[in-house]
Amino acid sequence: MKNSTLIKGTAAIAVGAALLLGGGGSLANWNAAASATPGNIVAGDLNVATAAGVWTDRTGATIDIATYRVVPGDMLTYTQALTVTLVGDKMAASVVLANVPANTFTADNLVISPMKLTNTAGDVTANTVLKPVSGSATQTVTASTVFEFKSTTTGRSDVAKNYDLGNVGYTLTQLTQTGLS
Amino acid sequence: MRIKRSLQAAALVAAAVLLGLLTVQGSYALWNATVVATPGTVSSASFDMAMTAVNSGQTTNMTLANGTAATLTLSPAGTLGPGTPVYGGVQVTNNTNAGGQFNTVITAGQPSITNVSGGTLASYISVTAKRATSTTECSNSVGYLAIGAGGLESPTVAKNGSTIFCFQASLSSAAPSSVKGQAVNITLPLTARQCGVSGGC
Numbered sequence: 001m002k003n004s005t006l007i008k009g010t011a012a013i014a015v016g017a018a019l020l021l022g023g024g025g026s027l028a029n030w031n032a033a034a035s036a037t038p039g040n041i042v043a044g045d046l047n048v049a050t051a052a053g054v055w056t057d058r059t060g061a062t063i064d065i066a067t068y069r070v071v072p073g074d075m076l077t078y079t080q081a082l083t084v085t086l087v088g089d090k091m092a093a094s095v096v097l098a099n100v101p102a103n104t105f106t107a108d109n110l111v112i113s114p115m116k117l118t119n120t121a122g123d124v125t126a127n128t129v130l131k132p133v134s135g136s137a138t139q140t141v142t143a144s145t146v147f148e149f150k151s152t153t154t155g156r157s158d159v160a161k162n163y164d165l166g167n168v169g170y171t172l173t174q175l176t177q178t179g180l181s
Numbered sequence: 182m183r184i185k186r187s188l189q190a191a192a193l194v195a196a197a198v199l200l201g202l203l204t205v206q207g208s209y210a211l212w213n214a215t216v217v218a219t220p221g222t223v224s225s226a227s228f229d230m231a232m233t234a235v236n237s238g239q240t241t242n243m244t245l246a247n248g249t250a251a252t253l254t255l256s257p258a259g260t261l262g263p264g265t266p267v268y269g270g271v272q273v274t275n276n277t278n279a280g281g282q283f284n285t286v287i288t289a290g291q292p293s294i295t296n297v298s299g300g301t302l303a304s305y306i307s308v309t310a311k312r313a314t315s316t317t318e319c320s321n322s323v324g325y326l327a328i329g330a331g332g333l334e335s336p337t338v339a340k341n342g343s344t345i346f347c348f349q350a351s352l353s354s355a356a357p358s359s360v361k362g363q364a365v366n367i368t369l370p371l372t373a374r375q376c377g378v379s380g381g382c
Contacts, residue, residue: 068280072378082216164221175211
């Protein structure tokens with residue numbers, strides 16, 4: 001009788017254990033998985049590059065400034081296209097000139113317009129804010145200056161003189177915008 | 182007390198340095214790019230007018246290197262006598278190195294005749310002039326005229342072009358025999374000017 005009781009107890013324990021094992025799957029709660037693509041963070045761009053400058057005479061003909069010799073009555077115009085690259089949602093920049101040397105001819109004999117920058121909207125000054133344009137990463141800013149050797153020059157004034165325009169620098173600087181620190 | 186003040190001063194300096202660094206850092210935080218261009222050198226032309234004596238071939242620039250006016254001896258051909266004028270001439274060439282147009286006009290001014298060694302020959306000498314296209318024309322007495330008050334102007338002399346002035350000295354038929362062997366100096370100023378900058382020459 002004792003053996004029977006022992007057997008029954010053992011069987012009951014075995015059944016209970018089996019029930020517990022069988023219900024193992026039911027221990028998990030609901031769960032779900034999904035993947036996300038936060039995307040790439042892409043930096044913008046800021047750059048300035050120059051095309052070759054061009055000198056023209058009063059008639060608009062292109063001249064080679066290395067060999068051309070001016071005389072009273074000449075008027076030369078220098079133009080140089082700057083390719084300004086501006087990319088970025090909060091990108092803004094200004095471009096300025098640097099290192100424009102002083103004239104070395106007799107001042108009374110010349111009319112020299114200070115080198116200036118322009119774009120399709122007009123003059124570009126240090127206070128002009130350039131922003132990316134729609135549909136293109138680049139935009140053009142034109143640098144120009146006019147050198148006029150006045151026809152009122154007398155005698156042999158300023159014969160065989162030189163005016164070296166040196167190394168003119170164009171600096172493009174990003175400007176702080178709302179949302180930038 | 183002294184230690185406390187030192188600490189306060191050190192803290193103040195540290196704060197100032199930190200603020201300065203932060204400020205500098207901020208100004209360099211944004212992008213910038215620089216490109217350098219070399220527009221070149223604007224050079225003015227020379228104003229070189231070469232003069233060549235027709236008879237001797239002697240040549241000089243109208244303006245010397247030191248900036249003063251040159252003198253060219255024309256060395257008239259022949260011996261002056263009544264009815265036998267002598268002539269000379271000068272070819273003026275525009276030797277500028279101008280890049281563009283550089284037209285000039287040369288003007289021969291009024292002659293100045295002075296006696297040499299106290300003679301009286303000058304008052305019996307007349308000088309006439311003409312423009313020519315060839316130096317051989319100078320020995321032809323046709324076409325010589327007195328130089329007017331405004332001088333005798335050349336045609337337009339373009340870059341690398343030239344013009345010729347011929348001069349003739351004549352002795353008056355009224356000259357006395359006492360002027361034989363006497364000599365005079367004849368000075369003729371030549372002036373070159375640029376023209377055609379605004380309008381014609």
